[in-house]
Structures are given as structure tokens and as C-alpha cells.
Amino acid sequence: MTKKKKIGQEIMMGNEAMARGLLEAGVQCATSYPGTPASEILEALIRIKKKERLPIFAEWAINEKIAFETALAQSYLGRRAAVSMKQVGLNVAADPLMSAAYIGVKGGFVIIAADDPGPKSSQTEQDSRFQAFFAKIPVFDPSSPLEAKEMIPRAFDLSEKYGIPVLLRPTTRVCHSRQPVPLYAIPEADTQATFERNPGRWAATPNFRYLLHKELNQKLQAMAQENPIPGGWTKADQPEPLAIVASGVPYALVSDILLDAKMSGKIPLFKVDQPYPLPVERMRKFLKRYKTVLVLEETAPLIEMQLADGLRLRGRRDGSIPAEGELTPDQIHRLLARLLNWEKPGEPVAEPKGRRPTLCPGCPHRSAFWAIKKTFPKGIFPSDIGCYTLGMNMGVVDTCLCMGASISIATGLFQGFQTAGQPIPPIVATIGDSTFFHAGIPALVQAVHQKARFILVILDNSTVAMTGGQPTPFLSTLSDGMPAQPVAIKKMVKACEVKFIEETDPYDLPDMTRLLKKAGNYIQQEDSGPAVIIARHPCLVYGRHLLPAEPLSKVVLPEEECDGCGFCVTQFDCPAMVQEKKKMPVHLIEELCVHCGTCIAVCPKKHIRREG
């Protein structure tokens, strides 16, 4: 690579910085499926691509496995390719990940999997660095947006040198932090694509895979040798009883604490950029000089486990650090105080429970949930991953496992009741449009094939709202404005051989209720199968352009009429409705109410109405 020249500096969110880093490293293909905290990586990349008219491929996929495989294919063509996702997305892509590690890559291939210690917006706190360890590929662990950006060209170089996928693992604190980062020119993309036929490699059979595994192990040994004794080493004046080994955000946290305590440079601090593969023997030899070695990393003890032999280690495994949750400066400070006999900081306060998240005012999902709850008060409600998981607040989400599972869970529940010879309660599964494309289709095929009798409501708001409004296959353009073939959910459901398919707008509560009842009757028939209702209404935040622009008359709840029963507040869960104290009249918050009028049917006393 030619020497980089700084052309500016800009404040960037970690995800934007990574997007910029990918482009500056000459990426020619970037794919993703949205998921917090990773969504903005591809979003930012597409924004820059459009602005600078870059001839690269950048597009959303319908799930992470497909995002992974299509980017990998471009690496097979000798192009630099990247795929980004959240940690649970890497589970979906685990199958190609494991094989890609064996078969290897040609053009640099970087996988960005963003972890969510805490977790702040995820199903798990899993440590993707262990996925790298499991797959036997190297992993980089950045401690800041700036570092995440700087690690990307290194990751590409390593990937190309060894012909191996490389994982970059930022955490939420990296993805959603902002700081000034230097900008370098984006190189003119090499648009070449060459496929060298080599079935022995690209289509390796099991026998050959054994040899590839052997080769992979050799690569790892070589990479571990190349991985320097962790940098950022601060020399101590005197030998100290304690050394700290830190990686990722915990490195930044401990650095700030040492600086604050005026102990910087007095306690040896190792910074690990690449937690796997580690030069374990050399590190152990070096660390043996210290009585105690404290290992700070997120989320699980990957470095600690690799070093665990012949060293006195403190960290997660001896309980010095909690086994779950984001590592906080408070925890590290208290631990250091204990180990170094510092004055103890005050007792930590338990993080307060803030306001719970809720569906936006006017959210079409709220209306759909309301209709479901009213129609099937004794139903079982499997649901899925997305904004609509918040239907839990309304009591219409009983299960939420992982992408697409609402349909398989509904199938399993039906089969369980049926096998037990028990009456089958109404089962109403809910899934969003993007989640349906992501992992719902195979589940629906199975449900139909096995004649599972439940109602599936596809909550179609025409976007991936939870993560910031990314596109779904329903759109007729690609991210660069080129025409796309829209894929209609209804046809898809039909092709799955579903016999009962209805569509409605959930704002139309009477119609939605009518269809739910009709579907309820349909699944009573012994020989039926799933009944699907597509409840379509654009997201009010990200789909406004899809809505008619006619102004709605104002919705009012005259204070003197409201008797303060609070039914609407507890049952409908609209953030625009507020009751300050029990029995006090409910009022509509002017700035929040969108005058959708879906609450009109909710008030048992009929006090909510349209003005005029």
C-alpha cells in the first residue's frame, strides 16, 4: 500500500469510522444484515459510496449467512470484501464461517461482528472472539472508534497474507462512541474480478478438508508468531507485583483509571490488539516476572484461558470480575483498589431501571397487537426479533427466541398440544417483514408441510425499523438507486402453499378483528394448516414517504370527560398517553401524538374522539 496522506479529520461514530476504514483499505464489496450495534457500518458505507460515486458493491442481504456467502464469493474473485453484523448474526453465519476458515480466501476478507456486553439491545452477551477461536481465525479487538478504523487495513493485509478470513470484533462501546478520526483518501477501486477454477480448493471434499485443517493449524502457528508481544507496554520503574493485560474497551477503561490515579507508567500494562492467536509461550515467559497478572477483557475470558498455565491470573475465572454484564470503570477501579491497596472508591450504585422502551405513538404494530389481544384473550403468542418484541408490554408476546423462531415455536407448541391429545389453544405468532425474509420462510414451509394449525400475523411495516429503517426486499430499488426486483410477501406465503392468506391495514381495527376471527375458524378445521394475515402499514418513523399525506383531524381526550380509569394507559401502552397519578385524567402529549386515532376504539367509555 502507498503511504497514506491525511486529508482531514472528522468526528465519527465507531461504525462510521469502520465504514470509512473499509473504504480507505480499498474494499470492493460490503454486505450486511442490520442489527444493533452494527447497523450503521453498512449504512455509512452506502452513504459515502453514493456521495463519492464509488464503483463498489454495497448492499443489504436478507440474512447474515447470505451476506457472508455473497461477500465471500467476491473474495474468491480476488477482491477485498467485508461483511458486518451483530454477534447473534454471526451465529446465523456460523456455517459458512467454519468452512471459510478451512477453505480460505483470496482477496482480503474481513468479518465485523459487533458484540453487545450488557446486553443493551441483544439476545445474548456472547463473545464473538470465541467464534474466531472456534473457527480458528485471527481476531482483532479494538478499544475505540479510532482503533477500529486503524485495524481494518491490518486485518485485510493479514487476511491476504495467510489467505484466511479475519474477524474484527468491536463492542457496543466502540460502535456507538464518537471521536475525531483522521481521514485518508479512498483509493481508486480496482474493479477487476478473476475467478481461477480450482475445485480442489473451492469445492474441497471431506478428505481434502482434513488437509486444509492441518494447513489452517499451521497458519495459526505462524500468525501467533507474528502477533507481537502485546504493544502499548508501559515500562515500570521498579518491578511491580502486578501486571495488567487488557484488550478492547477494558484497555481504555483501565488506562483512564490509572491516569486519574497518577499511576500511569507505574503499573505494567499490556495491550492486546489480537487476542487470538496469541504468542502464548512468549507471553507466559515474559509475564512470569509478575506475582499476579490481571486480565481485563470483554466479554468472556479468551486471553485468560490461553494464558492459564503457570501464571497467577486474576480475572473472570477466579471471580475477580463478574461473569456477565458490561465491564464498567467502577468494577475495574474497585478491583485495582483491592489488588493495590488503594483507597476504596465508594459503594457502587445499582444501575437504575429507566423507563422501559415502548412502541412509538401511532405504531401500526400496536393496533395489530390490540386486535390480537381482544380477539384471542386466551391465546398463546410466540413472537420474534424486532420493534414488535415490545408488544410484550401489552401482553401479546409470550416467547422471543431468535430470528424466525416465532413460526417454529408456534409449530412446536401446536405439535406438543396435539401429541398430548389436549385441546389446542389459539396460537397467534407475530413476525416482522424483514424477520420473515431473514429466517421465517423455511420455518413456514415446515409449518405448512406438517399442517401446524396456528395464526401467523406478518407485521409488515415495509422496513427494518428496529435498527434504523434499512430496506427490505419489498423495495424496488437497490441502495445505489439501481432498479431491484421487489419480492412480495403475499406471493411468497402463497408459494409456501399456505391456503389461508389475507391482507389488511391494522389501523382498520374492525377489519383486522374480522380477519383474525376468520383465521381462528379456519384453523379449527382438522385438515387445515397455518393461517396467515399480512398486517401492512408503513412505519411512522421510517416509512412516512409511503403514507398518504392527507392531514388527520385532531384526536382529543377532554380532561373533564376522562374518569381516570387508566385502562388505555395500562392496556394500550401508547407513549403519547400519560396519567400522572392513578385516578387522574389521562392526557395526550401534544408533541408525541400523531393523531392516528387507533386509541379511539380502546377507551371503554368512548371518551377519545376526533375533533370536529
Add this chain to the structure above:
Amino acid sequence: MKKQIVIVGTGGQGVLFVTRALVETAFLSGYPVISSETHGMAMRGGSVLSQVKIGRYLSPAIEQGQADLLLGLTDQEAGLYAYTLKPKGKKIVNSREEGKDRIDAQGRARKMGLARSGNMVFLGYVAQKSGLGFSTEKYIEAITKLSPPKFREENIRAFKAGLAL
């Protein structure tokens, strides 16, 4: 300068925009700065907390009881996160009941026909009361840079109104 700032409120209030404006202002004023913010699930009407550290810091997280400044877009969240503040730290709150360091930015914005920019009225008030010492020009430069063209003028008007309170 070394300043640690916690900003809290609820999703939809513009907490993130206030955070970004403050970060940009610090940057334009020549200080190193790092911040972190809440996204995704927590934003849907739930509590939002962001942290800004101005000066030579590596990590964006603030230790409990170490914030110099707590900016609350709601009374409830300001109360919930009071523990992040230093004993002598300063708290500025957007509240229906006005008082010392308490301003009804949202109500005032509504009266001025700037209902969507209540957060900018609040930021103007903060710029005036916080003692952070950034110049008005830098704030306005930051807001101009970050606002979508459609809201640029309104945001600046709202900020100036807050500054004059």
C-alpha cells in the same frame, strides 16, 4: 480541560442530537473528545443515556460519581441518574417546574412555535449556564453542521432563544 458530562432523557427527545452538538462544539473548539450513546431498543421511548468526555481520555465511559455535569432532558431521568454526578457537580434539567438550573425548554419552545427543537432551546440554556466555556459561534457552527437543512434555521433560532433565557 477535563470534563465529564452525562446527558439523559427519553427516546425521541433529541438526547443524541444534544450529545452530538456538544461533542462537535468541543471538537471545533480544539479539544480532544470522546462520547458514547444508547441506540436501538432503548431508544423507543425508553431511557437514553449518553456520555461525553472532553480532554485526554481513552474510554467513553464515566465512572459513578465522577461526572462534572448532568444534563437531564426529563425530571425523572435526571433523578434516576443523579448518582453519576460528583458531589459538587452541576445538574441542569429540562423541567415543567422552573427554578435554579431548571428550565421548561420544551414548554418555551412550544410557545415560540419551535416545538420540535425543544432540545436546542435546552442546549442554548446549557451553553449559558454550564460553565463549559465554549463560544456561541462554535455551538452555532456545530448545530449548522449537524442539522438537516430543513431544520437548520429552526434549530439555531431555538438555540439562540435558549441562550437568551
